[in-house]
Every structure is written in C-alpha cells, then in structure tokens.
Amino acid sequence: MRNNKNQKSQWQPATMTIHGGKQPDQHGALVAPLYQTATFAFNTTAEGSARFAGEESGYIYSRLGNPTTNELEARVAQLEGFPAGAACATGMGAVSAAMLAFLQQGDHVVVADAIYGCSFALFSHLFKKFGIEVEFVDMTDAENVRGAMRDNTKMVFIETPANPHLKIIDIAAVAAIAHERQARVIVDNTFMTPLLQQPRKQGADLVIHSATKFLNGHGDVVAGLICGSAEDIEMIKSTTLKDMGATMSPHDAWLILRGLKTLDVRMERHCQNAVKVAEYLVQQPFVRDVYFPGLPDHPAQRLMGTQMHGSGAVIAFELHGDSQDAQRLLDYLELITIAVSLGDAETLIQHPASMTHSPYSAEARARAGISETLIRIAVGLEAADDIINDLAQAFAKTFVIDNTKEQQQGETVSYG
Structure with a gap:
C-alpha cells in the first residue's frame, strides 16, 4: 500500500x-x-x-x-x-x-x-x-x-x-x-x-x-x-x-x-547565510551588540540539540550611535530591502522601534529592550557575500557622515 x-x-x-x-x-x-x-x-x-x-x-x-x-x-x-x-x-x-x-x-x-x-x-x-x-x-x-x-x-x-x-x-x-x-x-x-x-x-x-x-x-x-x-x-x-x-x-x-515543498532547502540556505552575516556583524566596530542564536555566546546555545535544531535566519543588532544613524544605515542599503516581514527569498531589514513594535509605548519598549538603535534583519536566499557587501557599503556611508561631523567638532574618530 x-x-x-x-x-x-x-x-x-x-x-x-x-x-x-x-x-x-x-x-x-x-x-x-x-x-x-x-x-x-x-x-x-x-x-x-x-x-x-x-x-x-x-x-x-x-x-x-x-x-x-x-x-x-x-x-x-x-x-x-x-x-x-x-x-x-x-x-x-x-x-x-x-x-x-x-x-x-x-x-x-x-x-x-x-x-x-x-x-x-x-x-x-x-x-x-x-x-x-x-x-x-x-x-x-x-x-x-x-x-x-x-x-x-x-x-x-x-x-x-x-x-x-x-x-x-x-x-x-x-x-x-x-x-x-x-x-x-x-x-x-x-x-x-x-x-x-x-x-x-x-x-x-x-x-x-x-x-x-x-x-x-x-x-x-x-x-x-x-x-x-x-x-x-x-x-x-x-x-x-x-x-x-x-x-x-x-x-x-x-x-x-x-x-x-521547498521549506527544507530554503531553511538550510537561510540559516547558512544568517551565520555568515552574523559573523560579519560581530566584527564591525560600529555594532555594539549582535543578537543571533547561532553565535557561540548566545543563551540559545544551551537549548541547541534539545529545544532548537538550528539558529534560524533572523538577526538583530544594536548600533553605536542614535536613531538617525539607524535610519541612515537602512536608507543607504541598495540590495537589502526595507520591509517588515521575514522568510522571503529577499533579505529584509527594518527598524523595530518605529515599525513593527511601534504599538509599544516607549516605556514598554524600554522594558522589552527594544531601543532606538536596534535593527532587525531577516536574511534571505541571495549570495551571502552580496548581502554582506551591501551592509558594508551602507555602514561606510553612515559612519563617514558621523566621522565628518565629529571631526568638525575637533575630535578624531576611527572605525578601523
């Protein structure tokens, strides 16, 4: 049968x-x-x-x-x-x-x-x-x-x-x-x-x-x-x-x-790409924190193999800077799309405090740890190097602006 x-x-x-x-x-x-x-x-x-x-x-x-x-x-x-x-x-x-x-x-x-x-x-x-x-x-x-x-x-x-x-x-x-x-x-x-x-x-x-x-x-x-x-x-x-x-x-x-029908193969690629993007973000001096279950110091590691069998494809990261820096970074992206979803073939990025989590009061966002410099990226199925290169050029443009601003004030800023 x-x-x-x-x-x-x-x-x-x-x-x-x-x-x-x-x-x-x-x-x-x-x-x-x-x-x-x-x-x-x-x-x-x-x-x-x-x-x-x-x-x-x-x-x-x-x-x-x-x-x-x-x-x-x-x-x-x-x-x-x-x-x-x-x-x-x-x-x-x-x-x-x-x-x-x-x-x-x-x-x-x-x-x-x-x-x-x-x-x-x-x-x-x-x-x-x-x-x-x-x-x-x-x-x-x-x-x-x-x-x-x-x-x-x-x-x-x-x-x-x-x-x-x-x-x-x-x-x-x-x-x-x-x-x-x-x-x-x-x-x-x-x-x-x-x-x-x-x-x-x-x-x-x-x-x-x-x-x-x-x-x-x-x-x-x-x-x-x-x-x-x-x-x-x-x-x-x-x-x-x-x-x-x-x-x-x-x-x-x-x-x-x-x-x-393609969920298994898509998730494999999503997860592989997300690990590469997270490893890139960790190395950036203008990123204060990276939240991703696939990183070795993330609390999810204690549940890997029991509750969780993979890291997923969503990453959040905090910038050194302010909300304007976060907005500029998103606006400078060329490949990555500003949109409030995840799981698509396209890599999507958004600013939770002003978008998906805007229904929270400021106090509730603070209690939940959703800051003005928090960014969420849902890693898609493109070539990982292209995603990373797009982030790199957007970071360079964003923090060149800040570098110029602070140098005009008599300070020298180096981002490595």
Missing part, C-alpha cells in the same frame, strides 16, 4: 514537507488541486441538512472547510507533531482565534514581554476591553512565570526566539510551571518553523505560525496556522474561527502548499 501510516511515521521532516498530509486526487493529480470555490453543492436537501447537523461528513462552505485548506492544515500539523490544524487568514488571525476560543471575562493571561508589536497591541489593548487581564513578564527566567501565575490564569503565550531581538525562552520549563496550574501554553513558532523547533515536544498545547513567513517563503501570501489537539482545534474552528471569520482562502492555502 502506498503512503501508509506506518511509512509516514518514519519519514524525515524534509520528506514530510513534500508528502505529509497529501490527499489522493480522484484524477491522479500530482499537485494538490485548488478548490477555488466559496460554496459546495448538495445532491439533495436531506444531504445538506445532514451536513449542517454534523450527521454526515462533507463540505458546506469554504469558511467552514475546504479540501485545499484542509490539506495544508494536515501537512503543517504533522510537521509540528500535532493531530490537527486550523488555517487562518493572517498570523494575527491565528493568535486571536487560538486565544479567544479559550478565554472569557475575568481570565488572566501571562505573556512574554518581548513579542510582535501587533500581538502586544492585542493583549494590552483589546483584551483589556473584554475584561481579560494580561501580565507581561521576562520569561528568560522561568521562575518569573511562576511568580505571575494566579488561580484565574488560563493561558501562557510565548514567542521564542522573541521578536525582535531573539530572546530565548525554555519552553519545557515554562510549560511545566503553566501545567501545574492547568493553564494552556501557546508558542508562536514563526521564526523557527517546525524544521528547527517543535514546541509540542517541549510541552506546548498549541503552536501558531504566521504562514506569511517561512512556511510560504515567497512574500505573496498573508496567512496563519494553528496546530493542536483534535479537541482544541475543533473548539477553535467551531467558535472563533467560524464566527469571527478569519479563515484562509483556498488560493492562499494552495500557494503555501507549494511553498512548503
């Missing part, structure tokens, strides 16, 4: 990205068909009634389920080691649907202090409107999570590596504390992908992705995914996802299915 379950259980992740969750097509199509339809026809009224009542399996309406999106859900869930998945219109749709399906007024949520800016806005602003309490803590020390837990704590939300400066959280340590109080643990695994980190093995109850990023890999889709138990995913699909409507389009699902 072809593609039997026993064989699938032995496949490596690289094989799963291509074959996992694949559904046989009645016409033998190699590529998953795109079911670009809003609704599905019933043969009889009785058949339609039975499907709505849950008495008969089958499709009704693409917001409630579609063969193309269902294949994507199955494939990503298998990669994450979960039995089920839910496809969402955006990454933020995934965060919202996963959280709100299990929360109500009076509940308490513990959230990592450094997360994506729109996730921060959701938790700090919108949740407050619905009477859900949120506490932001530095989870690099798991004991801070223990100190934040309450009797009404229902969920713990983690990003690791954290956006934007790659703080690392020990998922297993945090999950153990959360589960003592019967709280669910949700991990945003966007930066790592299931190939480099599988949070379920560390105790996560739900894993989310902005599928816009590495899973798709081509910058032409906005989408999100949630992976979890069959029961939890059914709860999400039948409540927040169905009724709030943040469901993925079949066409977007089809594009991500196509992107998944």
Whole structure:
C-alpha cells in the first residue's frame, strides 16, 4: 500500500514537507488541486441538512472547510507533531482565534514581554476591553512565570526566539510551571518553523505560525496556522474561527502548499547565510551588540540539540550611535530591502522601534529592550557575500557622515 501510516511515521521532516498530509486526487493529480470555490453543492436537501447537523461528513462552505485548506492544515500539523490544524487568514488571525476560543471575562493571561508589536497591541489593548487581564513578564527566567501565575490564569503565550531581538525562552520549563496550574501554553513558532523547533515536544498545547513567513517563503501570501489537539482545534474552528471569520482562502492555502515543498532547502540556505552575516556583524566596530542564536555566546546555545535544531535566519543588532544613524544605515542599503516581514527569498531589514513594535509605548519598549538603535534583519536566499557587501557599503556611508561631523567638532574618530 502506498503512503501508509506506518511509512509516514518514519519519514524525515524534509520528506514530510513534500508528502505529509497529501490527499489522493480522484484524477491522479500530482499537485494538490485548488478548490477555488466559496460554496459546495448538495445532491439533495436531506444531504445538506445532514451536513449542517454534523450527521454526515462533507463540505458546506469554504469558511467552514475546504479540501485545499484542509490539506495544508494536515501537512503543517504533522510537521509540528500535532493531530490537527486550523488555517487562518493572517498570523494575527491565528493568535486571536487560538486565544479567544479559550478565554472569557475575568481570565488572566501571562505573556512574554518581548513579542510582535501587533500581538502586544492585542493583549494590552483589546483584551483589556473584554475584561481579560494580561501580565507581561521576562520569561528568560522561568521562575518569573511562576511568580505571575494566579488561580484565574488560563493561558501562557510565548514567542521564542522573541521578536525582535531573539530572546530565548525554555519552553519545557515554562510549560511545566503553566501545567501545574492547568493553564494552556501557546508558542508562536514563526521564526523557527517546525524544521528547527517543535514546541509540542517541549510541552506546548498549541503552536501558531504566521504562514506569511517561512512556511510560504515567497512574500505573496498573508496567512496563519494553528496546530493542536483534535479537541482544541475543533473548539477553535467551531467558535472563533467560524464566527469571527478569519479563515484562509483556498488560493492562499494552495500557494503555501507549494511553498512548503521547498521549506527544507530554503531553511538550510537561510540559516547558512544568517551565520555568515552574523559573523560579519560581530566584527564591525560600529555594532555594539549582535543578537543571533547561532553565535557561540548566545543563551540559545544551551537549548541547541534539545529545544532548537538550528539558529534560524533572523538577526538583530544594536548600533553605536542614535536613531538617525539607524535610519541612515537602512536608507543607504541598495540590495537589502526595507520591509517588515521575514522568510522571503529577499533579505529584509527594518527598524523595530518605529515599525513593527511601534504599538509599544516607549516605556514598554524600554522594558522589552527594544531601543532606538536596534535593527532587525531577516536574511534571505541571495549570495551571502552580496548581502554582506551591501551592509558594508551602507555602514561606510553612515559612519563617514558621523566621522565628518565629529571631526568638525575637533575630535578624531576611527572605525578601523
């Protein structure tokens, strides 16, 4: 028998990205068909009634389920080691649907202090409107999570590596504390992908992705995914996802299915390039700090081989200088694109304090360590030397300006 379950259980992740969750097509199509339809026809009224009542399996309406999106859900869930998945219109749709399906007024949520800016806005602003309490803590020390837990704590939300400066959280340590109080643990695994980190093995109850990023890999889709138990995913699909409507389009699902086939080879190149770029940045005198899990002195090293199986392709670095220096550096780049995403073929760079993390207040940014001179670069698939050369010419132009300015003031500045 072809593609039997026993064989699938032995496949490596690289094989799963291509074959996992694949559904046989009645016409033998190699590529998953795109079911670009809003609704599905019933043969009889009785058949339609039975499907709505849950008495008969089958499709009704693409917001409630579609063969193309269902294949994507199955494939990503298998990669994450979960039995089920839910496809969402955006990454933020995934965060919202996963959280709100299990929360109500009076509940308490513990959230990592450094997360994506729109996730921060959701938790700090919108949740407050619905009477859900949120506490932001530095989870690099798991004991801070223990100190934040309450009797009404229902969920713990983690990003690791954290956006934007790659703080690392020990998922297993945090999950153990959360589960003592019967709280669910949700991990945003966007930066790592299931190939480099599988949070379920560390105790996560739900894993989310902005599928816009590495899973798709081509910058032409906005989408999100949630992976979890069959029961939890059914709860999400039948409540927040169905009724709030943040469901993925079949066409977007089809594009991500196509992107998944090259995820393994893309991640290998992304990671190789990122190591070279990080090693270059460390050597630059105008760079104060480099945050990258692949560097030997990064705290992630203690979790390599257990929680993490690679460094990823996102780097953050702090400049010697001020916010104007950071902005000038970005503006002088010629190959690298100023854009707020990651996981694309193109290398993308951005200024978190004024872009992705602008929803933070100045005080919240300071607590999370997001300074005005912090820059985030998502390393792409170009030749690494071309990426580095572009950074080098931008650094030279940026700090020649500063050198000239300070020499006019009677000081001599040397950058080596």
